[in-house]
Amino acid sequence: MSASFSNKEPFSSWGRIDRRLYPVARPRFAADLAKAIAAPDRPASVLPVGLGRSYGDSCLNAEGGLIVMTGLNRLIEIDEQGMVMRAQAGLSLGEALRVLTPKGLFLPVLPGSQFVTLGGAVANDVHGKNHLKNGTFGRWVRRIGLQRSHGPALSLAPDDPSGLFAATMGGFGLTGAISWVEIGLAPIGSAFLDAEDIPFSSLDEYFQLMAESETFEQRVAWIDCTRPGRGVFTRANVRHDGNFQIGPARPALSAPLDGASFLFNGVTLRAFNFAYAAAHRASVRPVHYSKFYFPLDAVGDWNRLYGARGFRQYQCVVPEGAARDAVHEMLYLIARSGEGSMLAVLKAFGPKPSPGLMSFATEGHTLALDFPNHGERTLRLMARLDEIVLEAGGRIYAGKDGRAPARTFQRMYPRWRELERMRDPAIRSDFWSRVSAT
Numbered sequence: 001m002s003a004s005f006s007n008k009e010p011f012s013s014w015g016r017i018d019r020r021l022y023p024v025a026r027p028r029f030a031a032d033l034a035k036a037i038a039a040p041d042r043p044a045s046v047l048p049v050g051l052g053r054s055y056g057d058s059c060l061n062a063e064g065g066l067i068v069m070t071g072l073n074r075l076i077e078i079d080e081q082g083m084v085m086r087a088q089a090g091l092s093l094g095e096a097l098r099v100l101t102p103k104g105l106f107l108p109v110l111p112g113s114q115f116v117t118l119g120g121a122v123a124n125d126v127h128g129k130n131h132l133k134n135g136t137f138g139r140w141v142r143r144i145g146l147q148r149s150h151g152p153a154l155s156l157a158p159d160d161p162s163g164l165f166a167a168t169m170g171g172f173g174l175t176g177a178i179s180w181v182e183i184g185l186a187p188i189g190s191a192f193l194d195a196e197d198i199p200f201s202s203l204d205e206y207f208q209l210m211a212e213s214e215t216f217e218q219r220v221a222w223i224d225c226t227r228p229g230r231g232v233f234t235r236a237n238v239r240h241d242g243n244f245q246i247g248p249a250r251p252a253l254s255a256p257l258d259g260a261s262f263l264f265n266g267v268t269l270r271a272f273n274f275a276y277a278a279a280h281r282a283s284v285r286p287v288h289y290s291k292f293y294f295p296l297d298a299v300g301d302w303n304r305l306y307g308a309r310g311f312r313q314y315q316c317v318v319p320e321g322a323a324r325d326a327v328h329e330m331l332y333l334i335a336r337s338g339e340g341s342m343l344a345v346l347k348a349f350g351p352k353p354s355p356g357l358m359s360f361a362t363e364g365h366t367l368a369l370d371f372p373n374h375g376e377r378t379l380r381l382m383a384r385l386d387e388i389v390l391e392a393g394g395r396i397y398a399g400k401d402g403r404a405p406a407r408t409f410q411r412m413y414p415r416w417r418e419l420e421r422m423r424d425p426a427i428r429s430d431f432w433s434r435v436s437a438t
């Protein structure tokens with residue numbers, strides 16, 4: 001039965017460092033969810049999860065069970081005039097886009113993968129390449145359904161006086177299971193964007209390009225970690241050609257073999273070098289939304305390419321004033337270590353405040369890159385990156401992290417105790433046990 005916990009099922013986060021079997025409940029109806037989270041015979045603790053696209057341990061619960069929310073994936077209502085969608089929280093962003101696009105409507109904020117659920121997008125208050133214009137995902141959320149282990153199902157809006165709405169936006173699933181999400185939509189004139197790639201050869205040029213591209217909604221840079229400072233800056237706006245072609249439901253390719261990260265790095269670096277060379281010649285090119293927003297989704301299970309030991313991702317944000325020095329220092333440290341992936345992503349967050357108590361996005365520049373898991377060596381390097389980030393007054397993205405010690409996390413997120421007070425006592429995650437230790 002979908003409300004009860006199965007014997008055991010495998011589950012891992014995207015980094016695949018900790019793979020194990022969990023008692024799992026897969027609710028298909030709201031009533032199943034209420035039963036699963038409150039059942040007297042449930043595991044000692046539970047954690048609602050989506051598609052496991054978080055890289056670290058925020059979607060893991062080694063000491064208890066998981067409530068996998070992907071069976072609660074129905075679209076409830078689209079108000080085309082009012083530009084609002086309400087859907088169950090297990091619906092993926094990609095599936096929502098496949099319904100919305102032909103109507104000339106779109107989700108206003110998208111992370112780099114379509115295989116993310118609405119609930120997961122709320123629980124990490126995700127951001128996209130257009131933070132300067134639209135802020136985080138949570139800013140567009142009008143109302144959520146929340147099922148806690150005690151009491152009736154709640155319906156919460158941003159003006160909720162209890163603070164539970166704010167605690168749930170970017171609240172890592174700890175306040176309860178998000179059962180449905182009502183979100184404002186953006187109108188689009190096409191499923192395609194006009195994108196422009198501009199090569200740059202120093203970080204100063206990146207900062208200048210970011211500042212002078214304010215008429216572009218989408219802005220992101222790819223940095224060559226083998227030659228820090230060299231990169232391609234991409235900026236884009238949605239077209240107005242009335243072509244509402246939807247994106248693919250599944251990846252076009254699948255990972256050829258486990259552990260072929262050299263292949264992945266080789267392919268991404270070749271693609272980068274091609275883009276870098278082409279950017280010197282090219283002008284504006286039309287790109288479908290699926291390729292623009294979700295380039296990595298083209299290869300299914302690409303995370304397996306890092307092999308049996310898995311990988312970690314490091315993502316941080318540092319405030320504008322300190323960003324130039326901090327990003328420079330991090331990139332040179334990474335290049336010297338020879339540990340990082342060959343490409344890093346650098347983008348900007350604007351001043352629009354995030355609605356969550358613990359939302360990651362704050363004004364500044366955000367750097368993200370992968371590290372193949374080489375055990376202690378990788379952890380030492382990431383700890384040094386933490387020091388640079390702390391010194392700059394920045395913070396790391398908990399949805400990507402799986403190792404920062406409690407003292408580091410608590411300095412970066414001083415309001416963590418407020419979330420702890422709002423946490424549903426039946427809910428636990430490996431991440432929260434790690435970072436809330438005193």
Ligand SMILES: Cc1cc2nc3c(=O)[nH]c(=O)nc-3n(C[C@H](O)[C@H](O)[C@H](O)COP(=O)(O)OP(=O)(O)OC[C@H]3O[C@@H](n4cnc5c(N)ncnc54)[C@H](O)[C@@H]3O)c2cc1C
Nearest residue numbers: 050051052053054111112117119120123126127172173178
């Ligand atoms: C290729 C790739 C690119 C990415 N790019 C970006 C990016 O650009 N920006 C960005 O912000 N993130 C990005 N991410 C991270 C991703 O958007 C987040 O980790 C997202 O939260 C994953 O959603 P999920 O449905 O897979 O949830 P999971 O990873 O399964 O869970 C994530 C968190 O949400 C909680 N949760 C999930 N569903 C519910 C629910 N219904 N109720 C309560 N809690 C719930 C879980 O407890 C957990 O804390 C990327 C990830 C990948 C793999």
